[in-house]
Amino acid sequence: xxxxxxxxxxxxxxxxxxxxxxxxxxxxxxxxxxxxxxxxxxxxxxxxxxxxxxxxxxxxxxxxxxxxxxxxxxxxxxxxxxxxxxxxxxxxxxxxxxxxxxxxxxxxxxxxxxxxxxxxxxxxxxxxxxxxxxxxxxxxxxxxxxxxxxxxxxxxxxxxxxxxxxxxxxxxxxxxxxxxxxxxxxxxxxxxxxxxxxxxxxxxxxxxxxxxxxxxxxxxxxxxxxxxxxxxxxxxxxxxxxxxxxxxxxxxxxxxxxxxxxxxxxxxxxxxxxxxxxxxxxxxxxxxxxxxxxxxxxxxxxxxxxxxxxxxxxxxxxxxxxxxxxxxxxxxxxxxxxxxxxxxxxxxxxxxxxxxxxxxxxxxxxxxxxxxxxxxxxxxxxxxxxxxxxxxxxxxxxxxxxxxxxxxxxxxxxxxxxxxxxxxxxxxxxxxxxxxxxxxxxxxxxxxxxxxxxxxxxxxxxxxxxxxxxxxxxxxxxxxxxxxxxxxxxxxxxxxxxxxxxxxxxxxxxxxxxxxxxxxxxxxxxxxxxxxxxxxxxxxxxxxxxxxxxxxxxxxxxxxxxxxxxxxxxxxxxxxxxx
Amino acid sequence: xxxxxxxxxxxxxxxxxxxxxxxxxxxxxxxxxxxxxxxxxxxxxxxxxxxxxxxxxxxxxxxxxxxxxxxxxxxxxxxxxxxxxxxxxxxxxxxxxxxxxxxxxxxxxxxxxxxxxxxxxxxxxxxxxxxxxxxxxxxxxxxxxxxxxxxxxxxxxxxxxxxxxxxxxxxxxxxxxxxxxxxxxxxxxxxxxxxxxxxxxxxxxxxxxxxxxxxxxxxxxxxxxxxxxxxxxxxxxxxxxxxxxxxxxxxxxxxxxxxxxxxxxxxxxxxxxxxxxxxxxxxxxxxxxxxxxxxxxxxxxxxxxxxxxxxxxxxxxxxxxxxxxxxxx
Ligand code: HEM
Numbered sequence: 001x002x003x004x005x006x007x008x009x010x011x012x013x014x015x016x017x018x019x020x021x022x023x024x025x026x027x028x029x030x031x032x033x034x035x036x037x038x039x040x041x042x043x044x045x046x047x048x049x050x051x052x053x054x055x056x057x058x059x060x061x062x063x064x065x066x067x068x069x070x071x072x073x074x075x076x077x078x079x080x081x082x083x084x085x086x087x088x089x090x091x092x093x094x095x096x097x098x099x100x101x102x103x104x105x106x107x108x109x110x111x112x113x114x115x116x117x118x119x120x121x122x123x124x125x126x127x128x129x130x131x132x133x134x135x136x137x138x139x140x141x142x143x144x145x146x147x148x149x150x151x152x153x154x155x156x157x158x159x160x161x162x163x164x165x166x167x168x169x170x171x172x173x174x175x176x177x178x179x180x181x182x183x184x185x186x187x188x189x190x191x192x193x194x195x196x197x198x199x200x201x202x203x204x205x206x207x208x209x210x211x212x213x214x215x216x217x218x219x220x221x222x223x224x225x226x227x228x229x230x231x232x233x234x235x236x237x238x239x240x241x242x243x244x245x246x247x248x249x250x251x252x253x254x255x256x257x258x259x260x261x262x263x264x265x266x267x268x269x270x271x272x273x274x275x276x277x278x279x280x281x282x283x284x285x286x287x288x289x290x291x292x293x294x295x296x297x298x299x300x301x302x303x304x305x306x307x308x309x310x311x312x313x314x315x316x317x318x319x320x321x322x323x324x325x326x327x328x329x330x331x332x333x334x335x336x337x338x339x340x341x342x343x344x345x346x347x348x349x350x351x352x353x354x355x356x357x358x359x360x361x362x363x364x365x366x367x368x369x370x371x372x373x374x375x376x377x378x379x380x381x382x383x384x385x386x387x388x389x390x391x392x393x394x395x396x397x398x399x400x401x402x403x404x405x406x407x408x409x410x411x412x413x414x415x416x417x418x419x420x421x422x423x424x425x426x427x428x429x430x431x432x433x434x435x436x437x438x439x440x441x442x443x444x445x446x447x448x449x450x451x452x453x454x455x456x457x458x459x460x461x462x463x464x465x466x467x468x469x470x471x472x473x474x475x476x477x478x479x480x481x482x483x484x485x486x487x488x489x490x491x492x493x494x495x496x497x498x499x500x501x502x503x504x505x506x507x508x509x510x511x512x513x514x515x516x517x518x519x520x521x522x523x524x525x526x527x528x529x530x531x532x533x534x535x536x537x538x539x540x541x542x543x544x545x546x547x548x549x550x551x552x553x554x555x556x557x558x559x560x561x562x563x564x565x566x567x568x569x570x571x572x573x574x575x576x577x578x579x
Numbered sequence: 580x581x582x583x584x585x586x587x588x589x590x591x592x593x594x595x596x597x598x599x600x601x602x603x604x605x606x607x608x609x610x611x612x613x614x615x616x617x618x619x620x621x622x623x624x625x626x627x628x629x630x631x632x633x634x635x636x637x638x639x640x641x642x643x644x645x646x647x648x649x650x651x652x653x654x655x656x657x658x659x660x661x662x663x664x665x666x667x668x669x670x671x672x673x674x675x676x677x678x679x680x681x682x683x684x685x686x687x688x689x690x691x692x693x694x695x696x697x698x699x700x701x702x703x704x705x706x707x708x709x710x711x712x713x714x715x716x717x718x719x720x721x722x723x724x725x726x727x728x729x730x731x732x733x734x735x736x737x738x739x740x741x742x743x744x745x746x747x748x749x750x751x752x753x754x755x756x757x758x759x760x761x762x763x764x765x766x767x768x769x770x771x772x773x774x775x776x777x778x779x780x781x782x783x784x785x786x787x788x789x790x791x792x793x794x795x796x797x798x799x800x801x802x803x804x805x806x807x808x809x810x811x812x813x814x815x816x817x818x819x820x821x822x823x824x825x826x827x828x829x830x831x832x833x834x835x836x837x838x839x840x841x842x843x844x845x846x847x848x849x850x851x852x853x854x855x856x857x858x859x860x861x862x863x864x865x866x867x868x869x870x871x872x873x874x875x876x877x878x879x880x881x882x883x884x885x886x887x888x889x890x891x892x893x894x895x896x897x898x899x900x901x902x903x904x905x906x907x908x
Contacts, residue, residue, distance in 0.1 A: 011870045050869040057862040068851035308753040308839045319841040468841040482830045493819040
């Protein structure tokens with residue numbers, strides 16, 4: 001046990017298993033010796049102690065909580081902006097302290113990095129010790145077997161040698177190469193034979209695999225951050241896009257990512273189908289995007305993308321992340337020229353796909369630029385109170401629009417949100433009574449724009465999908481380490497660590513086998529394990545009728561009791577057997 | 580009546596049966612308290628029972644009158660209340676299973692996709708774990724807490740979280756719903772039972788170490804329970820299984836998230852809290868083997884861990900919005 005204790009982190013408690021060793025000895029608090037090296041060594045010893053690991057784990061749980069309570073910038077920047085606006089005093093402070101990006105904050109990182117540093121410092125020495133211990137022998141049979149949690153005895157006629165041999169076979173189990181127990185036997189000075197056995201080395205192996213796998217997960221995740229990329233593209237039915245950084249609506253990647261590594265495939269959205277429940281709630285039931293993919297040098301091939309079922313093309317996985325309608329419209333300007341033609345994605349805002357969009361018309365022949373803003377209602381219901389959508393499918397689609405004229409602000413070089421109108425340089429077309437002019441329009445209709453700005457024609461209502469393309473080369477590693485962690489953890493938690501001992505003596509001509517067992521931690525299977533071993537020994541005697549009699553024989557409980565044992569000669573044993 | 584309605588009716592029935600069982604368990608504990616003070620003459624009562632008193636259905640198995648549990652757990656003859664409690668719990672469990680299966684049939688999918696169904700299946704796992712553990716040894720003293728939590732969960736489920744049986748949205752249409760969520764719910768059920776054990780361990784330990792609050796005769800039943808160290812070992816074994824299953828849940832969730840949301844981990848509130856749960860139980864496993872932290876202190880980790888489990892299940896769904904907003908409310 002002394003060896004056990006020495007490679008465990010400081011503060012690792014002994015349980016029953018360690019009871020023989022230095023189990024209860026409390027280390028006196030040691031003051032750091034002066035000097036840099038001493039202080040460093042002291043700090044390191046503290047960091048890699050069991051208690052600090054525990055404190056850091058608790059701290060890790062605590063510092064994660066704000067990440068769920070406060071809005072987080074990577075997930076929802078709009079919510080963070082809203083929070084800052086609502087809390088002008090405390091908001092900026094929280095922001096400065098990193099509370100809106102907890103999982104990238106200095107303090108969160110500090111906790112988990114320290115924890116992993118502690119883990120390295122604690123696990124590596126144990127790996128070394130465990131490797132050295134691969135050939136370790138089971139501990140010698142203690143002098144007294146009476147004080148162990150599992151006890152048993154058998155008295156029989158077989159010779160001590162036979163008992164030893166039978167016990168070894170039973171302990172090893174059916175696979176000699178993979179013994180259940182490591183087993184040793186010995187002869188004590190007074191002639192008693194002993195068998196000592198230990199199982200459960202895999203427990204420590206599992207524990208080490210688990211902790212190292214956690215480290216592996218951390219390293220793989222970091223590698224993935226460095227090498228990954230992710231892009232978003234919005235594709236309207238009938239259109240397509242090419243896999244190039246410039247063709248994405250948004251693109252982000254790790255610093256180690258090389259844009260030239262993108263496989264230049266093309267993808268076209270042929271059709272998007274959405275299904276909803278038919279009741280008033282219209283819950284989504286199924287979304288399917290039928291696409292055609294073409295890899296360089298290959299034929300076009302039809303594929304589908306669904307929620308939960310990303311499509312893999314080249315190295316990228318393509319996810320269906322959103323969908324909506326993109327009314328196909330034509331704007332003729334005041335001179336009757338086509339100033340704009342195309343499908344304009346309107347972003348859904350509620351479960352009935354009331355969708356908001358902007359038609360920007362910068363290229364007018366003369367006069368002001370035009371911005372048309374408003375809603376698409378797939379199944380419109382118009383009441384005196386206003387118009388709304390009552391079902392997501394395009395059963396009676398309606399566009400409800402207002403019109404702005406002026407400068408769209410597209411030329412100042414500042415990137416603009418395509419779904420928003422910058423109204424600063426524009427004026428809204430108003431009715432004589434001061435209310436905005438509102439246009440209502442159904443597919444196939446053409447309406448005049450107010451103030452003689454031209455006309456708007458709505459031709460068709462294709463759908464669009466929002467696709468996420470992503471590649472993270474570390475995924476397979478993360479998965480592999482996760483599986484290793486799970487296997488290691490289960491092995492460590494469910495492998496019993498047990499020691500069994502037998503002392504075999506000859507008392508009054510019979511063989512007395514005394515057994516004891518000790519487990520690491522509490523272990524309800526311990527007695528059963530010992531009983532199985534003793535049963536295997538008991539089976540040496542042919543007649544079962546011996547067993548009850550044997551129980552009433554001399555009670556060899558106490559090692560110090562007077563014994564008639566003598567170093568067994570083969571001659572004597574012959575005699576016993578012949579009896 | 581539709582299948583879904585029939586399922587709901589069965590669940591109400593199960594809740595009622597458990598409620599009766601709960602009362603009987605409580606009565607039994609009170610008796611145990613008396614028994615701990617004045618040992619009952621075991622033989623007399625046993626004879627009376629054999630003489631044809633109202634015999635409790637055999638659903639309770641060999642528990643009644645078992646002279647001493649294999650672990651030396653206290654059992655007393657004359658615990659008629661606990662017999663009734665186990666019988667009604669058994670009836671409740673049968674109704675509970677039937678209601679859960681019918682719910683799945685009615686919705687044409689696995690019955691764990693919204694909060695009502697989590698409450699339904701989670702409490703079922705807790706009850707079944709409890710009944711299974713009782714087969715090995717006499718742990719019926721856990722009944723009050725486990726069945727109490729089950730009644731609470733089902734009651735809340737039926738009144739506050741209830742939604743009619745229906746198919747699920749595309750984001751949930753995946754076999755991962757079967758794997759990830761079922762394992763999560765089973766882990767929750769196990770954590771529940773382990774929490775019950777650790778709570779008793781803490782109470783027992785406090786009484787044993789002379790806490791004035793627990794000194795009164797009302798708490799005498801604690802004396803009848805197995806020693807605190809034995810409770811701690813039991814709690815550990817259940818928690819160990821729960822922790823492995825929870826680890827699997829988190830990993831399976833990450834795999835599913837990778838498929839459904841294009842990232843394996845995004846610190847969505849549900850993910851944050853699943854992580855917190857995992858870390859707290861990891862801390863518990865460490866505490867058990869850290870000098871000065873085993874025993875009582877480790878048991879507190881189980882209490883805190885269970886609180887995070889419950890918060891993850893209720894608070895996170897109701898308070899925060901995230902991608903995991905499937906409460907159906
Ligand atoms: C990322 C942080 C860590 C996590 C999540 C973690 C988790 C766990 C878990 C779940 C167990 C129980 C399962 C098993 O026995 O294999 C465990 C055991 C253990 N951990 Fe860690 N651990 C972490 C860091 C550390 C550190 C820093 C140390 C050293 C100071 C450490 C030392 C140990 C030891 C010695 C055991 C075995 C306890 C026993 O004897 O049964 N762990 N750890």
